[in-house]
Each structure stands twice: as structure tokens, then as C-alpha cells.
Amino acid sequence: MLEKNVDFAVYAKTTPNKEGFFGTYGGAFIPPQLVDEFKRIDIAYQAICKSSKFINELRRIRKEFQGRPTPVGHCERLSNSIGNCQIYLKREDLNHTGAHKLNHCMGEGLLAKHLGKKKIIAETGAGQHGVALATAAAYFGLECDIYMGEVDIIKQAPNVSRMKLLGARVIPVSHGLKTLKEAVDAAFEAYMGEFEDAIYCIGSVVGPHPFPMMVRDFQAIVGVEARQQFFDMTGELPDAIVACVGGGSNAIGIMSAFLNDSVELYGVEPLGIGTKIGEHAASLTYGSEGVMHGFNSIMLKDEKGEPAPVYSIASGLDYPSVGPEHAYLHDLGRVKYMTASDDETIEAFSILSKLEGIIPALESAHAVAYAMKLAKKMGTGSILVNLSGRGDKDLDYVIDNYGDRLGIK
Ligand SMILES: *Cc1c(COP(=O)(O)O)cnc(C)c1O
Numbered sequence: 052m053l054e055k056n057v058d059f060a061v062y063a064k065t066t067p068n069k070e071g072f073f074g075t076y077g078g079a080f081i082p083p084q085l086v087d088e089f090k091r092i093d094i095a096y097q098a099i100c101k102s103s104k105f106i107n108e109l110r111r112i113r114k115e116f117q118g119r120p121t122p123v124g125h126c127e128r129l130s131n132s133i134g135n136c137q138i139y140l141k142r143e144d145l146n147h148t149g150a151h152k153l154n155h156c157m158g159e160g161l162l163a164k165h166l167g168k169k170k171i172i173a174e175t176g177a178g179q180h181g182v183a184l185a186t187a188a189a190y191f192g193l194e195c196d197i198y199m200g201e202v203d204i205i206k207q208a209p210n211v212s213r214m215k216l217l218g219a220r221v222i223p224v225s226h227g228l229k230t231l232k233e234a235v236d237a238a239f240e241a242y243m244g245e246f247e248d249a250i251y252c253i254g255s256v257v258g259p260h261p262f263p264m265m266v267r268d269f270q271a272i273v274g275v276e277a278r279q280q281f282f283d284m285t286g287e288l289p290d291a292i293v294a295c296v297g298g299g300s301n302a303i304g305i306m307s308a309f310l311n312d313s314v315e316l317y318g319v320e321p322l323g324i325g326t327k328i329g330e331h332a333a334s335l336t337y338g339s340e341g342v343m344h345g346f347n348s349i350m351l352k353d354e355k356g357e358p359a360p361v362y363s364i365a366s367g368l369d370y371p372s373v374g375p376e377h378a379y380l381h382d383l384g385r386v387k388y389m390t391a392s393d394d395e396t397i398e399a400f401s402i403l404s405k406l407e408g409i410i411p412a413l414e415s416a417h418a419v420a421y422a423m424k425l426a427k428k429m430g431t432g433s434i435l436v437n438l439s440g441r442g443d444k445d446l447d448y449v450i451d452n453y454g455d456r457l458g459i460k
Contacts, residue, residue, distance in 0.1 A: 057383055059311035067376070071260020071346075074382065076375035079259035080345045088246050093261040095166050100268060105161065112157050113272065116190060117147045121273075123280040123435070128406040129423075136426035139289065140409070140438040141277040141305060150412065150440030151273060151301040152183035152254065158269030159252040160187035170194040170249040174224075174238035176203055176231035177366035178210025179444070180254030185219035195219035196249075198238035200230040210444075232358070235344065255298025256374035259345035263374050267303045273437065274308025281435055290432035291315040291425060294439070295417040296335070296388065297367050299374035301439035306386060315387070318377060319421040321363035322390035328353060332361035334373040335381050335388040343371070349378040364393040365413035367440075391420040399423060400442065400449065401457050412440035413449070 057066075071077045079089055099105040113119040122145065126138045143151040163171050171193050175181030181197040188195035197214055201223045204211055214221050222241075227233040242251040253262040256270075281289055292309055294302035296318040306316050320333035328351065331337070338349040343358050350372035351359040363369040380386040391399075396413060399420035404410045411419055415438045422436045442449075454460030 057385075059385070062310055063307065066379075067260065067264055071264065073263075073376045073379035075340075076346075076348050076378040077260055077263055078347050078375075080342050080347070081259050082243065085243065085246065089259060089261070092162075092166070092250070096162060096261055096265050099162065099165055105165070109158060109161060112161070112190075117153055117157065118145065119272065120276040120280070121145045123277055123284065125284070126407050129403065130426065132402075132406060133423060133426045135431045136429045137433045138422055138426055139281065139433065139435045141273060141435060143273060143301065143437060143439050144409070144411065144415070144441035148183055148186050149443065150179060150183070151270065151304060151437075152180055153186060154272060154304065155266045155269035155300060156180075156183040156187040156252065157190070158265065159184075159250070160191045160193060162265070163193055163250045163252070164191050166250060168193070168248060168250045170196060170245070171252045172196045172198075172238055172242050172245075172249050173252045173254060174198040174231065174234035175210075175254070176200075176234070176369075178203070178207040178214065179367055179440075181219070181221070182210050182213045182217070184252055184254075185214040185217035188219060189217045196222055196241065198222050198224055198234045198241065200224045200228070200234045202229040203231065203234070255300040255370075256303050256376060257298040257344060257346060257348075257370070257372065263346065263376060266300050267307060267376060270300050270304025271307045273301065273304035274306060277305055277435060277437075278308040285433065288312055288314055289435040290429065291317060291434045292437070293317045293319060293418045293422040293425065293434055294437040295319045295321075295365075295368060295414050296373060296377060297321075297332075297365075297370050297414065299377045301437050303374060303376055305435075305437040310385060316385065317421060317425065318386050318388045319417045320388055320390050321365060321368040321396075321417055322392040323362045323364065324393055329360045330362055331390070332363045332369040332371065333390050334371060335377060336390055338372070346375055348372050348375045349381070364396055365417060367412070367414040368417065389421050391417040395420040397449070397453050397457070400445075404442075409438070410442035410446070411438055412442045413445045415439045416442070
């Protein structure tokens, strides 16, 4: 049964429970031969996250290598164009490599080192997670194998070059549809054969326990910084926080610092081009409970109950499930989950560029799109948006597909 009287003052210390459950969501549904290894990872993480040596090393890396803290900035022209409600951005686009993903990849790399691993393994779809992880591997001197569907390798050529330049091996996956799903299977299969020397690094707050917890904790720096920065700037906390939700790592990163405050929290899912299966990737909005990729959450299913095909203009958001903590916070009603369509996203992408001089990632533009709607509705007050990444990676795609509409072709 759902516990409605959650005490958010102690939430971070009590959630998830020891088995990795957020209410009924989460857990670790993994092959028996991996159970001991995942326990070892959990125990190692529990030890080092309390160790001042580990914490100080991560702090040093964040400052010297990643360029943290990233700033919070006020969008004066954007706010004025809408009305009186003031919109602010947490600038994760200014994090090294241009997005929030490096926050958890550096944590996972440091953990891999601590566990004595020689290699990190992952899959990538659009290549963003692959590039962030290859960056961490180069920094820590670890080998890095990235599994990628052959179709994606062709589509995302610049990211493939980046990964190779950073010293990673990009391993093509040539069966099935040759995209992300097959890459996940191939990466996991490879990992099963070499888990003594390697660790599988997950790219969001998804997967079996302890990954949703670890990735959340590594991303929590975003909220810790933003809460203090916003308070220093304005003398109070924002009225609302808005973040886009794919797996949910940037969203939980900023939200975790505000769970115990009277601040409204909004996650924004991609509505794509419609509400039918295959037209969107709004897992919490249209999904139902189920297990995939080793954890229980709310997922989008086809008629057979298998993971449904998903679509979003932002390739970082097109995942048919969502982090188990978001499913829990959704049921608790603490976070509200909204949607933004491709069209609304393109408009926000263009407006933020023109009015603020910031080209957002298409993922982040979903959050901006909803924040603009919310600002109109609220009329007054303040909204802090997590700008999870920069949009350079999306420029060619936007110009090819929407250049005429935006008058830039
Ligand atoms: C990958 C990505 C996302 C989506 O991942 P979450 O785990 O939901 O945060 C969002 N924004 C950017 C810029 C990304 O690269």
C-alpha cells in the first residue's frame, strides 16, 4: 500500500529502502549470477558515499574538471515577454561536455576506480551518455566499451567521432532494429561475461538497484547548488521547479533539494506528435506498472505488454519507462508530471535562443516550453528551470526539419 504520509525531512535517508524500493517501484530484477556483484557495488557505494576522501575527490573533480558550480541566471527578457512571473535557469548546459550527464558519469567512474575495475561498459542511443562516459573513462584512465546500434552510429556520426577521440571503443550492434534497445541487450550481455573486471554504467536514474539511488545522489549537487544560489539571489526559494524527464536524472537532481520545501515541482515528459502509442514517450502520463531493464516502474507497453515503441524530437527523452523514484513521487502527488509536444518544444527552442542568447538542448527545451505555459498561468511568482544541456548537438536536425518554419533556412 502507498504510504501517503511521507516525511520529506528524512526522505533521502530512508528512500529507497535497503532492497532499492521506492514504495513498490524499483528493486533489482537481475540474473542470479549478477546478484552478488550488485550487492558488492551497493556495499562499496554505501561505504564511499560516507567517506570524506571520496567526497573530497568528487568535489575537486567537480570544481576543477567540470567547472562547477554552474550558475543560476534570471531570464529577464523571456519573463517580460510573458508577464510578471520571473523565470530563472540552472545552467547545466555550462557543465563540461554541455549537459548534466557528466555529474553522474564522473561519480560512476570514481566508483569504478574504487572497486578496482579496469573497464566501464555502457550502451548509447543518441551518443550523449556514451560521450559523457567516454569523457569520464579518459579522465580516470579506464577502458571504455560503448555499444551502439548501427543505425544510430550512422545518424550520430559526430558523437561516434567524439567517443573514439576520447579513447572509447564503439561496438556496433547489428541485429534487430539496430538501435537503442538492441544496444542495451548487447551491452548487458557483454557485461555478464566480464563483470569481474568491468562495471556497467547506467545513464539515468533507471536500471536495477543501486543505480537509481546512486545516480540520484550524484545528480543531487544540481539541486544543492541551485537552492543556495536562488536564495542568495532573491532572498527566498522559487515557487516552482520545472525539469524535463526522460529517465529522470536531471529532474531528480534538482528536485531532491526541494522535496521538503513548499515549492511546486513539475516534471515534463515528451508528448512528441500525439497521444497514441508510438507517437510520444510520456511514460508516467500514459503508462502502467511493469518491469523492464531490471526494475519495476511505470512504463509504456504495447498490446503484448512488451516495452512500446516510443518517439520524441529529443532523443535523450525517448525511453519507454521512467526512474522508479519518479513513479513513486508521482503516486505520492509530490511531483506533478506534465507534457510538452514537439511543436511547443521547437517554439521554446527558438524563443530562448532569440530572447536570452541561450540555445537549449531539445530535451531541456521541453522544460522551457512548459515553464512558459506555467508562467502565464501563475501570473506572478518565480520558476526555476533546470536547463539540462546545450543545443549545439541539435542544430543540424532543427535546421533540416524546422528551418523553414523558424525562418533560418
Ligand atoms: C540525456 C539527457 C536528458 C534526459 O535524461 P534524464 O535522465 O531524464 O535527465 C535531458 N537533457 C539532456 C541535455 C540530456 O542529454
